[in-house]
Amino acid sequence: MRVMIVDDEDLARDIVREYLASYPGFEIVGESSNGFDAVQAISELQPDLLFLDVQMPKLNGFEVLSLLDVRPKIIFVTAYDSYAIKAFEVNAVDYLLKPFSRERFGQALMRVTGTDAAAAHDDIDTLIRSNRLPAAPVERILVRDGTRVHVIPAESVDHIEAQDDYVTIYAAGKKYLKLERLSDLETSLDNRRFVRIHRSHLVNIERLVRLETYAKDSRIVILTDGTKLPVSRSGYEKLKGLL
Amino acid sequence: MHPILKDRRALALYLLAWLGPGLTLAVLLVTTVKAPWSGALFFSLPVTIVYAFMSLSAWYVCRAFPLPGTDIAKTLLSVLIAAVLSSGLWLAACYGWASGLQRMEPGLAPGERYADAVPLLASFGVGLFLIAAAVHYLIASQEAARRIERNALELQVLARDAELKALRAQIDPHFLFNSLNSISALTSSDPPAARTMTLMLADFLRMGMNYGALEMISLEQEMAMVRHFLEIERVRFGNRLTVRFDLDEGTQQVRVPPLLLQPLVENAVNHGIAQIPGGGLVHVFAENDGASLRLTVRNPADPDRVRPRAGGIGLHIVRQRLERMYGGEGRLDVQESAGEFLATITIPHHT
Numbered sequence: 386m387r388v389m390i391v392d393d394e395d396l397a398r399d400i401v402r403e404y405l406a407s408y409p410g411f412e413i414v415g416e417s418s419n420g421f422d423a424v425q426a427i428s429e430l431q432p433d434l435l436f437l438d439v440q441m442p443k444l445n446g447f448e449v450l451s452l453l454d455v456r457p458k459i460i461f462v463t464a465y466d467s468y469a470i471k472a473f474e475v476n477a478v479d480y481l482l483k484p485f486s487r488e489r490f491g492q493a494l495m496r497v498t499g500t501d502a503a504a505a506h507d508d509i510d511t512l513i514r515s516n517r518l519p520a521a522p523v524e525r526i527l528v529r530d531g532t533r534v535h536v537i538p539a540e541s542v543d544h545i546e547a548q549d550d551y552v553t554i555y556a557a558g559k560k561y562l563k564l565e566r567l568s569d570l571e572t573s574l575d576n577r578r579f580v581r582i583h584r585s586h587l588v589n590i591e592r593l594v595r596l597e598t599y600a601k602d603s604r605i606v607i608l609t610d611g612t613k614l615p616v617s618r619s620g621y622e623k624l625k626g627l628l
Numbered sequence: 629m630h631p632i633l634k635d636r637r638a639l640a641l642y643l644l645a646w647l648g649p650g651l652t653l654a655v656l657l658v659t660t661v662k663a664p665w666s667g668a669l670f671f672s673l674p675v676t677i678v679y680a681f682m683s684l685s686a687w688y689v690c691r692a693f694p695l696p697g698t699d700i701a702k703t704l705l706s707v708l709i710a711a712v713l714s715s716g717l718w719l720a721a722c723y724g725w726a727s728g729l730q731r732m733e734p735g736l737a738p739g740e741r742y743a744d745a746v747p748l749l750a751s752f753g754v755g756l757f758l759i760a761a762a763v764h765y766l767i768a769s770q771e772a773a774r775r776i777e778r779n780a781l782e783l784q785v786l787a788r789d790a791e792l793k794a795l796r797a798q799i800d801p802h803f804l805f806n807s808l809n810s811i812s813a814l815t816s817s818d819p820p821a822a823r824t825m826t827l828m829l830a831d832f833l834r835m836g837m838n839y840g841a842l843e844m845i846s847l848e849q850e851m852a853m854v855r856h857f858l859e860i861e862r863v864r865f866g867n868r869l870t871v872r873f874d875l876d877e878g879t880q881q882v883r884v885p886p887l888l889l890q891p892l893v894e895n896a897v898n899h900g901i902a903q904i905p906g907g908g909l910v911h912v913f914a915e916n917d918g919a920s921l922r923l924t925v926r927n928p929a930d931p932d933r934v935r936p937r938a939g940g941i942g943l944h945i946v947r948q949r950l951e952r953m954y955g956g957e958g959r960l961d962v963q964e965s966a967g968e969f970l971a972t973i974t975i976p977h978h979t
Contacts, residue, residue, distance in 0.1 A: 393902070393905070394806070394810070394864055394865065394866075395866050396809070396810045396813035396814065396863070396864065396866075397806075397809055397810075397813065399813045399817060400809065400812055400813040403813070403816055403817070418905065419905040421905075422905075440902070442902065442903045442904050442905045442930065443903075443905065443930070443932070445934070464802045464805035464806045464809065465802060482805070483805050483806060483808070483809035484805065484808045484809040484811075484812040524934060524935075525932075525934065536932045538932075
């Protein structure tokens with residue numbers, strides 16, 4: 386099994402490497418120490434298993450995952466237990482809390498090979514129960530453009546338009562194409578700032594200049610940069626509630 | 629709500645106390661206007677009970693003119709006017725009751741002598757109202773004292789909570805877990821380094837505990853703790869973290885509140901160095917500037933990093949402590965520009 390280790394601390398990678406050495410059948414094909422490098426290396430090396438830290442420079446572990454086309458199996462390795470719920474939303478195999486023992490590491494590997502699937506969920510459940518916090522809205526949108534990653538702060542986004550399986554993100558005078566459904570973006574962004582005014586349009590309400598009504602159920606909004614967007618009937622109801 | 633009306637026991641006691649004036653009034657009626665005993669009692673007891681209720685209105689006078697806070701003369705005058713007014717009203721009620729009795733049971737009425745009793749009743753009414761007012765002022769002052777006591781207790785609890793929170797925030801458990809993970813890695817690859825790290829961590833924790841319990845420590849002590857912290861983080865971050873201290877002469881003996889600089893250095897590492905792939909320099913300055921001491925932490929910062937909500941808890945606690953200890957004289961300034969983060973504490977000298 387081809388393994389990659391992604392952690393910004395040398396010593397933290399050392400310990401995974403050391404523990405893994407006693408398991409034949411696992412080969413370390415690469416290591417990364419930050420999110421940007423990790424996205425690129427994982428795409429090139431296509432490992433089967435990823436040891437992934439959450440808190441890293443540039444992109445955190447979850448952001449790295451969101452930018453991958455093909456996801457390897459994931460074992461999160463972190464000192465923070467507060468990401469457990471999120472880890473299982475992205476179908477992680479296991480969640481190792483630093484520091485961890487050789488035995489605990491072994492269990493995680495058994496989960497990967499499927500020989501210890503049943504036992505897997507006990508401590509996961511405990512972790513999740515102790516961390517019942519609502520997921521915070523995302524504060525930046527990541528767009529992959531070949532090997533480059535654009536980081537778009539949520540507050541700089543003007544509006545987002547749905548186009549088939551893509552969305553076009555308009556931010557600070559630039560356009561970005563991202564492979565994601567508009568409804569998914571809508572749920573992950575702060576709903577006090579972003580409002581779905583139409584089936585195909587999500588708008589940052591801080592950019593609204595005015596709302597014009599042409600006829601009953603025929604309305605448009607005008608944004609600070611002069612863009613005009615159609616407003617559906619339910620979109621109008623939402624705007625009315627917010628303004 | 630009226631303090632006597634809202635408590636049934638207090639009301640019963642209050643009415644019982646009014647039996648005294650009721651009986652006194654009967655005796656006075658018998659002795660001064662020669663009323664018959666039965667008539668005097670049948671007249672005086674009901675009207676004193678009525679007056680007991682009327683006198684409860686003294687509470688509103690004492691609410692409107694609270695004793696500390698209002699001019700004494702003004703208060704006395706208002707109470708006196710209220711006494712005369714209620715006494716007048718009461719006289720009317722007495723007259724009504726006297727003529728009613730006359731019609732129903734002439735044998736029990738105070739009779740023709742009611743007119744003779746008017747000056748007695750009027751002065752009795754004014755006097756009783758004044759006593760009632762005095763009692764109400766007493767109740768009000770007791771309530772105020774209780775309220776002050778309760779407020780003081782609440783403040784104490786709040787202060788204790790804030791202190792506990794501050795203490796808890798002092799050592800980030802994730803710093804401990806990450807350090808322990810480094811030690812775990814070093815135990816096999818570099819056992820002497822693992823031991824050194826363990827000892828540094830122990831020293832750091834001990835300093836945190838000892839200094840945290842003190843009111844003031846020397847800047848030298850605070851710096852020793854900061855140095856330990858950065859040494860530990862250097863093991864974790866390797867050559868990503870470099871550290872420099874520029875401490876002016878004469879700053880080392882200045883007295884400072886413990887663990888004031890420490891959170892700024894922690895921030896510099898967690899939100900600065902840890903967010904940059906290549907890391908950078910954490911630069912700590914201490915300068916004397918006239919009557920104040922200036923402590924500065926400078927570090928590189930990635931402008932694209934995910935920012936902590938509401939400016940971070942660490943900085944918030946530092947601000948709170950400065951405010952509490954020095955009022956407007958101590959402050960924390962934070963500025964960020966061109967990928968550099970600068971946090972400066974300014975406090976007055978306490979040597």
